[in-house]
Amino acid sequence: MSTASAANASTSAGPAGRHASGRALLEVRDLVVELPVEGSLRPVLHGLSLSIQPGEALGLVGESGSGKSMTARAIDRLLPPGARVRGTIRFDGRDVMGMEGPELRRFRTEVAMIFQDPRAHTNPVRRIGDFMTEALRTNEGVPLREAEHRAIQLLESVGIEDGPRRLRQYPHELSGGLLQRVMIATALLTRPRLLLADEPTTALDVTTQAEVMAILDELRREMGLAMLFITHDLELAAAVCDRTAVMYAGRVMEVRVSSLLHDDPLHPYTAALAAARPRIDATLPRLAAIPGRPLSAFEAPADACAFASRCPYVQEECGRRQPELVELDGGLTRCRRAVELRGTLGARRA
Amino acid sequence: MRLRFLLRRLAMLAGTLLVSSFVIFSALFLAPGNPIAVLSGGRSLPPDAVRILEARYHLNDPFLAQYWLWLKGALHGDLGISIALREDVSTLIASRIGTTAALVLYASLLILLIGIGLGLAAGLRPGLLDTSVLAVTAISAAIPSFVAAIVLILVFSVKVRWFPSLGNGQGVFGTIHHLTLPAVALAISSLAIVARVTRASVREEFRREHVQTAVSRGIPHRQVVMRHVLRNAAIPITTVSGITIASLIAVSAVVERAFSLNGLGAYLVAAATSKDFAVVQGISLVLVTAFVLVNVVVDVLYAVLDPRVDLGARAR
Amino acid sequence: MIARAEPGVHLGRRSGLGILRATGPAGIGSAIVISAATFLAIFGRLLAPHDPNLGQLAYAYVGPLGGHPLGFDGQGRDVLSRLLAGAGTSMLGPLAVVVISIAVGTLLAVSAAWRRGAYDAVVSSGLDVLFAFPGILLAILAATVFGAGLLAAVLALSVAYTPYVARVLRGAALRERAQQYVAALEVQGASAISICLRHLIPNMLPLIVAQATILFGYAMVDLAAISFLGLGVQPPNADWGVMISENQSGVVQGYPLPALVAGICIVLVVVAFNVLGERLYEQAQPERV
Ligand SMILES: Nc1ncnc2c1ncn2[C@@H]1O[C@H](COP(=O)(O)OP(=O)(O)OP(=O)(O)O)[C@@H](O)[C@H]1O
Ligand SMILES: [Mg+2]
Numbered sequence: 001m002s003t004a005s006a007a008n009a010s011t012s013a014g015p016a017g018r019h020a021s022g023r024a025l026l027e028v029r030d031l032v033v034e035l036p037v038e039g040s041l042r043p044v045l046h047g048l049s050l051s052i053q054p055g056e057a058l059g060l061v062g063e064s065g066s067g068k069s070m071t072a073r074a075i076d077r078l079l080p081p082g083a084r085v086r087g088t089i090r091f092d093g094r095d096v097m098g099m100e101g102p103e104l105r106r107f108r109t110e111v112a113m114i115f116q117d118p119r120a121h122t123n124p125v126r127r128i129g130d131f132m133t134e135a136l137r138t139n140e141g142v143p144l145r146e147a148e149h150r151a152i153q154l155l156e157s158v159g160i161e162d163g164p165r166r167l168r169q170y171p172h173e174l175s176g177g178l179l180q181r182v183m184i185a186t187a188l189l190t191r192p193r194l195l196l197a198d199e200p201t202t203a204l205d206v207t208t209q210a211e212v213m214a215i216l217d218e219l220r221r222e223m224g225l226a227m228l229f230i231t232h233d234l235e236l237a238a239a240v241c242d243r244t245a246v247m248y249a250g251r252v253m254e255v256r257v258s259s260l261l262h263d264d265p266l267h268p269y270t271a272a273l274a275a276a277r278p279r280i281d282a283t284l285p286r287l288a289a290i291p292g293r294p295l296s297a298f299e300a301p302a303d304a305c306a307f308a309s310r311c312p313y314v315q316e317e318c319g320r321r322q323p324e325l326v327e328l329d330g331g332l333t334r335c336r337r338a339v340e341l342r343g344t345l346g347a348r349r350a
Numbered sequence: 351m352r353l354r355f356l357l358r359r360l361a362m363l364a365g366t367l368l369v370s371s372f373v374i375f376s377a378l379f380l381a382p383g384n385p386i387a388v389l390s391g392g393r394s395l396p397p398d399a400v401r402i403l404e405a406r407y408h409l410n411d412p413f414l415a416q417y418w419l420w421l422k423g424a425l426h427g428d429l430g431i432s433i434a435l436r437e438d439v440s441t442l443i444a445s446r447i448g449t450t451a452a453l454v455l456y457a458s459l460l461i462l463l464i465g466i467g468l469g470l471a472a473g474l475r476p477g478l479l480d481t482s483v484l485a486v487t488a489i490s491a492a493i494p495s496f497v498a499a500i501v502l503i504l505v506f507s508v509k510v511r512w513f514p515s516l517g518n519g520q521g522v523f524g525t526i527h528h529l530t531l532p533a534v535a536l537a538i539s540s541l542a543i544v545a546r547v548t549r550a551s552v553r554e555e556f557r558r559e560h561v562q563t564a565v566s567r568g569i570p571h572r573q574v575v576m577r578h579v580l581r582n583a584a585i586p587i588t589t590v591s592g593i594t595i596a597s598l599i600a601v602s603a604v605v606e607r608a609f610s611l612n613g614l615g616a617y618l619v620a621a622a623t624s625k626d627f628a629v630v631q632g633i634s635l636v637l638v639t640a641f642v643l644v645n646v647v648v649d650v651l652y653a654v655l656d657p658r659v660d661l662g663a664r665a666r
Numbered sequence: 667m668i669a670r671a672e673p674g675v676h677l678g679r680r681s682g683l684g685i686l687r688a689t690g691p692a693g694i695g696s697a698i699v700i701s702a703a704t705f706l707a708i709f710g711r712l713l714a715p716h717d718p719n720l721g722q723l724a725y726a727y728v729g730p731l732g733g734h735p736l737g738f739d740g741q742g743r744d745v746l747s748r749l750l751a752g753a754g755t756s757m758l759g760p761l762a763v764v765v766i767s768i769a770v771g772t773l774l775a776v777s778a779a780w781r782r783g784a785y786d787a788v789v790s791s792g793l794d795v796l797f798a799f800p801g802i803l804l805a806i807l808a809a810t811v812f813g814a815g816l817l818a819a820v821l822a823l824s825v826a827y828t829p830y831v832a833r834v835l836r837g838a839a840l841r842e843r844a845q846q847y848v849a850a851l852e853v854q855g856a857s858a859i860s861i862c863l864r865h866l867i868p869n870m871l872p873l874i875v876a877q878a879t880i881l882f883g884y885a886m887v888d889l890a891a892i893s894f895l896g897l898g899v900q901p902p903n904a905d906w907g908v909m910i911s912e913n914q915s916g917v918v919q920g921y922p923l924p925a926l927v928a929g930i931c932i933v934l935v936v937v938a939f940n941v942l943g944e945r946l947y948e949q950a951q952p953e954r955v
Binding site: 539597 | 797887890897917918926
């Protein structure tokens with residue numbers, strides 16, 4: 001397998017040298033996750049590696065089913081029962097996979113998760129106040145009054161003024177956008193060091209999306225939090241993240257400084273994704289869809305490039321060997337022809 | 351808000367009882383033959399008795415007036431006279447209601463303690479216990495009370511002679527002793543159903559996304575189970591337990607017959623067989639009232655447990 | 667944005683056999699038990715080796731003998747023959763209850779969901795009142811008014827079960843009514859009845875079948891209970907519930923076999939209907955599993 005060198009590449013390369021000073025806050029290497037499906041194990045992550053520096057925001061984009069949510073869940077040790085995991089996950093140098101009991105719970109208070117569907121992810125029979133302060137009270141023994149006081153302060157900073165009233169309400173009495181802001185405030189309440197945000201705005205309507213995104217981005221920068229930001233939207237990831245990782249079939253295909261991702265991608269898949277996004281400023285004759293159907297990790301061949309079946313630049317050699325994740329132009333790419341194609345894949349040229 | 355909900359629910363209760371009492375009363379007039387013949391169960395009565403019946407039931411008044419007078423009497427505890435036993439129906443009911451109440455209460459306790467207990471254990475611990483609870487409850491859910499009764503009598507009073515097979519018993523311990531087999535027979539299928547629903551609800555709540563949220567925030571497992579899984583599972587568990595317990599009220603007739611208990615249900619069946627109409631009406635009214643009351647309690651509990659219930663709308 | 671997979675608009679309808687296969691070994695085993703019971707219900711009387719009503723008092727509570735593998739009941743009648751002959755009424759009664767309550771319940775549910783408004787309110791509150799009457803109590807009332815017998819019991823239970831059927835199906839019908847294809851058909855000028863008969867009800871069919879299956883078990887227990895109380899099937903007609911009540915005294919005297927075998931038959935059939943019904947229910951609403 002190629003994974004050893006890929007991991008080296010991703011860690012030693014560093015995020016374009018900008019955070020090269022300290023060690024990574026989160027480091028995932030060769031992560032393989034298999035889930036039980038009808039009695040047999042089916043891979044959903046296939047040697048995934050990534051790293052996040054303290055205070056850095058890393059975007060994670062990819063088509064539906066590529067394994068973005070599973071990545072976040074694997075990091076927070078929230079995989080469904082029966083899942084088999086290999087590889088290493090290190091948080092602040094500590095081995096996450098070996099954690100048990102109180103240590104695991106302490107780790108989880110340092111890593112906060114924001115979910116896509118705030119309605120489903122809040123207990124419908126508990127009040128907002130209870131929901132927000134539960135972790136503070138149980139894990140840190142903060143008295144109810146103080147916990148509520150801090151909750152009200154944070155609600156204010158996410159733009160909810162009437163905190164005391166909101167704390168008495170139930171989730172079904174709040175709109176989706178409001179509830180997602182409560183979620184963000186709740187996630188920040190325990191002062192975590194890493195946010196795992198899994199499509200935090202997808203379930204909201206467009207105007208609310210922008211508001212919530214702005215609040216999240218601003219607070220994160222203010223508090224110096226690191227973030228793994230999961231989204232379908234390449235442009236959105238580019239707007240809020242320092243670097244962006246592109247996933248396909250349970251693998252990372254490319255990692256690149258966000259500003260370069262759209263106009264100068266390293267991997268044909270990234271280029272295809274960028275071209276498939278409808279643009280307001282460019283009137284294309286027809287939306288460029290990626291030909292073929294996205295493969296799930298379990299469908300992708302182990303001994304070939306996962307994207308080979310849909311790639312316009314495919315060569316015979318691509319079907320023989322899985323390319324490694326290698327450094328190029330300050331980013332990482334998993335394409336045999338990356339050097340050859342560099343500079344020609346920009347979205348506007350596609 | 352809560353008070354309005356309660357008042358609303360009580361008004362619905364009154365409406366339901368009014369309509370069902372009307373149904374029970376008018377059944378008398380659905381029966382073939384004139385009301386006197388129906389009330390006397392076809393016996394020929396001396397003219398005096400006929401006159402007493404006519405006066406009691408106001409048989410010469412218009413139908414609705416008769417109903418109204420009957421209902422008024424019922425509200426004052428006057429349910430007419432049993433032709434067969436020549437006694438006040440309310441006196442007869444009063445002397446028998448204790449047995450039925452004790453039986454249903456005993457069975458309810460078994461259902462709540464054992465049924466929910468088994469369901470929780472199976473729901474929280476997958477594995478051998480879970481599998482065996484599933485298999486045992488699948489079968490016992492299908493055991494009718496009278497089949498359970500003969501098996502229990504066969505095993506516990508014919509073979510090992512631990513419990514009596516018939517009768518009511520004296521004193522608290524005597525009553526418990528005599529009512530144990532009947533209560534088990536009455537409870538067994540409901541107990542299995544409650545256990546299965548409890549197990550399924552616990553499982554379902556465990557899979558909820560908000561439980562994942564709690565876990566992701568480092569809440570200890572015990573607390574996740576108590577505050578999120580069980581707290582939320584309590585809603586369907588309460589509803590199903592309540593509805594099953596309400597259904598025991600009617601089934602108690604079968605168990606009372608099987609164990610020759612001197613309760614309301616057995617009396618109702620005897621009266622139905624001998625066409626003692628006043629008694630059938632009186633007991634039906636009592637049983638329907640109890641049944642509806644338990645259902646109201648379930649509705650109110652549901653509203654208390656689930657804040658999403660729209661307290662202004664009709665409960666469901 | 668990357669396109670998400672669209673959920674299928676129209677789920678393909680599966681064949682009955684395909685659905686049954688999907689219920690797993692427990693479901694298939696239950697279906698076999700139910701088929702066997704149905705076979706006995708139809709042909710039991712012909713298969714009975716002896717006259718089920720011929721009593722020879724000299725043989726009262728005599729155990730298994732040659733030609734009489736289950737022995738004799740308290741009146742000296744062949745237990746196996748009564749069991750076989752009783753399968754008919756024991757299965758026919760519940761079948762009638764299920765057919766009536768499902769038919770009426772579906773009609774009420776679909777019409778209420780279609781018309782909504784005042785009609786729906788009237789139907790719903792009418793059903794709410796019926797909820798106040800447990801099936802057995804209604805059957806006792808019916809037996810008092812019309813005299814004991816299977817017909818009164820079947821009608822009473824049908825009335826008592828209808829609100830349960832209607833409540834579940836009304837919810838399903840409302841969901842189905844809100845589907846876009848219904849609006850599309852309406853715009854094309856299809857009549858309400860044709861939409862309901864050709865689309866709405868067929869789409870609800872898995873749920874209706876699951877309901878009917880579960881209801882059959884309940885109806886069998888309740889009808890047998892009513893017969894046990896002496897208010898349903900009248901002796902000397904053979905019926906499993908009647909057999910238990912006739913031979914209860916035998917249990918106390920140490921001759922439990924006649925009552926027990928009848929009880930076992932009831933439990934076996936009811937378990938089969940419950941298990942199959944539960945599986946079919948899971949199939950009918952896959953999102954809830
Ligand atoms: N509980 C599960 N058991 C088995 N397979 C699962 C389970 N949950 C998800 N999967 C599979 O794992 C793969 C990755 O799923 P994941 O939810 O991580 O995708 P995603 O990239 O987050 O997609 P989306 O953009 O739709 O959220 C998918 O192919 C999915 O079918
Ligand atoms: Mg996802």
